Amino acid sequence: MHTTIFYYTGTGNSLWVARKLAELLGETELVPIAKYPEIIPQGTIGLVFPVHMWGVPAPVLRFVEALRPGRPEYVFAVAVNGSQVAATLVQLQKVLAEHNLTLAAGFGVVMPSNYTPFGGPGPQEEQNRRFRLAEEKVRYIADKVKEKAGLPVEKGPFWQSLLSATVYKLSFDRVPQMDAQFWVDDKCNHCGICARICPAHNITLQEGQPVWNHQCEQCFACINWCPQAAIQFGKNTAQRPRYHHPEVSLKDIILR
Ligand SMILES: Cc1cc2nc3c(=O)[nH]c(=O)nc-3n(C[C@H](O)[C@H](O)[C@H](O)COP(=O)(O)O)c2cc1C
Structure with missing residues (x-):
């Protein structure tokens, strides 16, 4: 089969x-x-x-x-x-x-x-x-x-x-723009991993800082894979733990 x-x-x-x-x-x-x-x-x-x-x-x-x-x-x-x-x-x-x-x-x-x-x-x-x-x-x-x-x-x-x-139905059309809530704090070291792992190619770097271009799929790869935990969403994520599956590597995600 x-x-x-x-x-x-x-x-x-x-x-x-x-x-x-x-x-x-x-x-x-x-x-x-x-x-x-x-x-x-x-x-x-x-x-x-x-x-x-x-x-x-x-x-x-x-x-x-x-x-x-x-x-x-x-x-x-x-x-x-x-x-x-x-x-x-x-x-x-x-x-x-x-x-x-x-x-x-x-x-x-x-x-x-x-x-x-x-x-x-x-x-x-x-x-x-x-x-x-x-x-x-x-x-x-x-x-x-x-x-x-x-x-x-x-x-x-x-x-x-x-x-x-x-x-779901009410928010569906607004998902691409919800990236307006992403921002980076001063831990960002301009590595660019966020741009490389975004499946929607929605993140570009301007003077080394990520910018979200409103074609977001809300997969939350960027916030969770940032090695510095420098990406935030809204007001409450600074102290929240980041997550990815322990048996999946950054390379696997970049290649997907
Ligand atoms: C924007 C967003 C919305 C989510 N909504 C739900 C949801 O409605 N119900 C749920 O059980 N989990 C929800 N989750 C959690 C994910 O479905 C869950 O963590 C999933 O295992 C992530 O899979 P992935 O690692 O393959 O991306 C949501 C996650 C994100 C980022």
């Missing part, structure tokens, strides 16, 4: 899930969504991506829009989240159906949160617990994918679906 997993990631959680699945499934190619490949879906197709604001991130939707007509044998998705998967997979299922694709199964995997303004990843013990459970869940997903199982997509409780229907 040849599988292609298309992944999108800011801080490596989704990349880690995609890699583990590839290992368990065998014969699997990993393709970053950030490169917007125009593909003809065939064989087994997986989409692995983070939940953003209780829904599917725009780059993943653009990827689906760009799919050329094809007849994949089996399509599955994994929405990697910080414990609120909400109606993300229901949304994806509908979008895929508009492109004549059936999402046969949609799984949530809970990982430490990379949303720094709300506190970020939490205590190390809780992060470790999530890593352990995520590993188990990925094994379960791989078994189901091997069986080509048809399963109802996973979703959160009703109150989370309400957030998908309200906050």
Whole structure:
């Protein structure tokens, strides 16, 4: 069974899930969504991506829009989240159906949160617990994918679906401009890593300082990977911990 997993990631959680699945499934190619490949879906197709604001991130939707007509044998998705998967997979299922694709199964995997303004990843013990459970869940997903199982997509409780229907929808068009809240403090040593890891190429350097150009995808790679923790978002991030998946390196993210 040849599988292609298309992944999108800011801080490596989704990349880690995609890699583990590839290992368990065998014969699997990993393709970053950030490169917007125009593909003809065939064989087994997986989409692995983070939940953003209780829904599917725009780059993943653009990827689906760009799919050329094809007849994949089996399509599955994994929405990697910080414990609120909400109606993300229901949304994806509908979008895929508009492109004549059936999402046969949609799984949530809970990982430490990379949303720094709300506190970020939490205590190390809780992060470790999530890593352990995520590993188990990925094994379960791989078994189901091997069986080509048809399963109802996973979703959160009703109150989370309400957030998908309200906050996600209301904020979606404003996401690219939300980068107005990013700023750098005087720890910035002008290394330029933020510009290199931004999947949207939204960061340029002016006199060595990062400038966000309002095409942000809100993946939060820049704030979390800055080696000096010099990037801030709004007023409350200075004391908040930064996060990336411990088994994913800066190089992996630059190459994605
Ligand atoms: C802008 C933004 C919005 C987020 N919204 C949600 C959310 O609605 N529900 C949730 O459970 N996690 C949310 N998260 C957390 C991420 O989904 C989670 O940390 C994910 O594992 C990150 O994956 P990545 O490392 O592959 O980017 C959000 C993160 C960001 C940056």
